[in-house]
Amino acid sequence: MKITGVELRRIAMPLVSPFRTSFGTETARDVLLVRVVTPEAEGWGECVAMSEPLYSSEYVDGAAEVIKRFLLPALTRPLGANDVARALEPIKGHRMAKAAVETAVLDAQLRAAGESFGRFLGAARDRVPCGVSVGIMDSIPQLLDAVAGYLDEGYLRIKLKIEPGWDLAPVRAVRERFGDDVLLQVDANAAYTLTDARHLAGLDDLGLLLIEQPLANDDLVQHAKLAKQLRTPICLDESIESAEHAAAAIALGSCSIVNIKPGRVGGYLEARRIHDLCRANGIAVWCGGMLETGLGRAANVALAALPGFTLPGDTSGSRRYYATDITEPFELNDGHLAVPAGPGLGVEPIPSILDEVTTATEWITL
Numbered sequence: 001m002k003i004t005g006v007e008l009r010r011i012a013m014p015l016v017s018p019f020r021t022s023f024g025t026e027t028a029r030d031v032l033l034v035r036v037v038t039p040e041a042e043g044w045g046e047c048v049a050m051s052e053p054l055y056s057s058e059y060v061d062g063a064a065e066v067i068k069r070f071l072l073p074a075l076t077r078p079l080g081a082n083d084v085a086r087a088l089e090p091i092k093g094h095r096m097a098k099a100a101v102e103t104a105v106l107d108a109q110l111r112a113a114g115e116s117f118g119r120f121l122g123a124a125r126d127r128v129p130c131g132v133s134v135g136i137m138d139s140i141p142q143l144l145d146a147v148a149g150y151l152d153e154g155y156l157r158i159k160l161k162i163e164p165g166w167d168l169a170p171v172r173a174v175r176e177r178f179g180d181d182v183l184l185q186v187d188a189n190a191a192y193t194l195t196d197a198r199h200l201a202g203l204d205d206l207g208l209l210l211i212e213q214p215l216a217n218d219d220l221v222q223h224a225k226l227a228k229q230l231r232t233p234i235c236l237d238e239s240i241e242s243a244e245h246a247a248a249a250i251a252l253g254s255c256s257i258v259n260i261k262p263g264r265v266g267g268y269l270e271a272r273r274i275h276d277l278c279r280a281n282g283i284a285v286w287c288g289g290m291l292e293t294g295l296g297r298a299a300n301v302a303l304a305a306l307p308g309f310t311l312p313g314d315t316s317g318s319r320r321y322y323a324t325d326i327t328e329p330f331e332l333n334d335g336h337l338a339v340p341a342g343p344g345l346g347v348e349p350i351p352s353i354l355d356e357v358t359t360a361t362e363w364i365t366l
């Protein structure tokens with residue numbers, strides 16, 4: 001396909017409630033959308049970079065800049081989605097920016113071919129079980145109310161955000177209130193160090209599915225040491241930016257579970273590679289989320305339908321984050337989301353809603 005032009009569109013999406021993690025509090029999502037235009041079809045990609053470089057080094061203004069200045073100029077020859085990563089390889093890092101561009105090209109290619117993301121990626125089912133991520137709250141009663149609400153909505157797994165000072169007590173309170181059958185896990189977003197190992201072992205009696213990213217992003221060796229001191233399985237998120245990182249983590253024994261976020265690893269093709277590698281090594285994977293709109297959510301749900309995704313993902317319904325999504329909203333049915341079956345992402349932005357939330361657009365002719 002020849003890309004004739006690309007629209008970069010910024011949208012501002014207010015969150016239904018503030019979302020607090022160990023690295024910051026979000027009240028609105030500043031999203032960069034990439035629309036790739038080819039003679040055959042158009043395609044959308046959603047960039048998951050946040051406003052500030054607090055989760056990783058990427059941030060949305062930087063992603064827009066690198067896409068315009070370095071990524072798009074490398075894509076002037078006709079190409080397919082499989083060629084994008086190689087064409088962009090000389091540009092180091094910037095995986096979230098690359099993922100948005102590759103996803104838009106893949107969407108255009110699949111829409112032109114009449115094939116869905118799920119089918120292309122190798123989905124093994126037509127719906128996926130859903131978990132929900134619950135932010136850090138001001139008090140334990142407030143947390144218990146939030147968790148009760150999500151369980152009522154049908155969520156099949158609860159993930160609690162933790163940080164030093166908000167860990168053992170709130171997690172124990174949730175376990176005691178809702179019982180041993182609730183699938184429960186925690187996410188530290190790199191907020192601890194190895195010296196906290198004994199403290200974190202206090203979680204071992206709470207029957208958690210996993211503890212996600214307890215230590216710093218580049219601490220694979222330390223995670224391997226921590227794994228020996230905890231009975232709770234360690235899952236890595238921020239540490240895994242590629243299949244090579246996943247291979248290293250597996251070889252070192254740094255984790256027994258991986259959270260796959262396509263944006264973090266440079267796109268859905270690399271995400272599938274990590275899935276394949278983990279599956280071959282008996283490492284469970286699940287699909288993470290980064291507060292995506294319906295566009296990113298559609299692709300995530302397709303990925304989460306691959307056979308190695310054996311744990312419920314952060315694939316929540318649209319209204320967990322947004323009163324009005326830019327696509328038809330994703331709605332939970334019996335704790336599951338349906339994998340879109342239409343061509344490409346299988347969903348479209350609704351033009352009037354998209355225009356209402358748009359803060360800037362830029363057209364780049366290639």
Ligand code: NPG
Pocket residue numbers: 021050055132133187189237288289290291292314315316
């Ligand atoms: O359901 O989309 C979702 C969000 C799930 O907790 C979630 N995401 O650390 O995994 C995370 C966290 C996150 C959100 C990270 C935004 C970075 C940005």
